[in-house]
Structures are given as C-alpha cells and as structure tokens.
Amino acid sequence: MNEPEWESRWRAGNTPWDTGAPAPTLSTLLAADDVPAGRVLVPGCGAGHDVLAFAQAGRTALGLEVAASAIERFRSLREVAGLSEDAAYVRLADYFSFEPAQPFDVIWDYTFLCAIDPQQRAAWAQRASELLRPGGELITLIFPVIEPPGTLGPGPHEGPPYPLDPYAVRELVAPWFAERSLEPATHSHPKRAGREWVGRWERR
C-alpha cells in the first residue's frame, strides 16, 4: 500500500492490526532489561503503543510513520500516558528515505516488515543496516509467521499483512547482521500466539 492508502486506512479507523497495547514480547524484554541501551527506532509504528512502552521504561525511542492520522492517534495516547514530546516522539517520515542525524543503537520492528510490499524486503534489510551503528541490534518480532516455518513459497498472497518465514528473514539480514537468536515468541497477544517469532540481529 502506498502512503495515501495507509492514511485513508487510519482515517477510516480500518486498522485491524492495532491491538491497542504494546507487543507482549516487547513488554517482557523491557521488564527483563533485555533491550540494549541507547536510541531506539520504531519504523511503521502506527499509533505508537511500542514507542510509549519504550518511553515508559525510560528508553528514548523515535517512531516513524507515513500516516499523519496515526501520529494524531499517537499524540492523544501520549497525552493520556502523561508523557512529553521529549520522552516519546513519532516523526512523519518514510523509513526508506528518512535521514537521521546519527545512527541508532536499536531498531524494533513489529508488523512493519509484514506490511511493506515483499519486493521491498531486501531494501528494508539494507536500510536497517544503514540506520544502525556497528554493534547495534535489530530486533524483529516476526508476525504473521507462515506455517510451518521454512515452507514459504513465492506464491501470490493478498496483503498486507504479507506472511513471513523466519528463515527467510535470516537470509534477508545475513549480508549485514550476525544472528544473536531466532526462536518462537513465548509471550504473544492471545490472538497471535504461535504465529510470532523473535529474531535478534547484531549489525556487523
């Protein structure tokens, strides 16, 4: 979908991907202090539940969104949460062309990779490598996972979301990232249980 299509989905409230809360996997990682320190980028953050979760854990996170209406929603949630612009911010920008002042320490991707056209996936991985400092971490909460993993064929699929094969994500990031772990998620939204994997990748 292009930018105007995302915007019209947000304006119409047609956002079935939005669970209204941070990803349980992220909440678990933050509670265990298992996310590297530093500046976090959250591409395609939607209403920004995960951006707010980072801020509430005392982390500095920047969300990126192409849909202005998603950002409006984020701002009202931020106000309800009593957080300032300095603590949590979402910028109207395209992940593929956004130019940050400095590289990030962490990228958190949840339901962004599955939302873009599958033909953009290689560019998504390369862009992640450009936006992270060497040694930085790309954390991908991979959803929805094709079942069973490892069987993804090239066949057509109506999306978004475009289902993902965790092993294909491994191949996508391999040119720039070393694998830290790739495994099924143990904490998911009930409606997503069994269809999420966590991949953690270190920028070489």
Ligand SMILES: C[S@@+](CC[C@H](N)C(=O)[O-])C[C@H]1O[C@@H](n2cnc3c(N)ncnc32)[C@H](O)[C@@H]1O
């Ligand atoms: C499926 S939604 C997921 C939102 C959020 N991550 C969540 O879990 O609720 C994907 C989001 O990515 C945004 N988006 C799509 N292409 C983008 C791009 N190139 N750069 C930044 N955001 C983009 C859309 O506007 C949409 O809000």
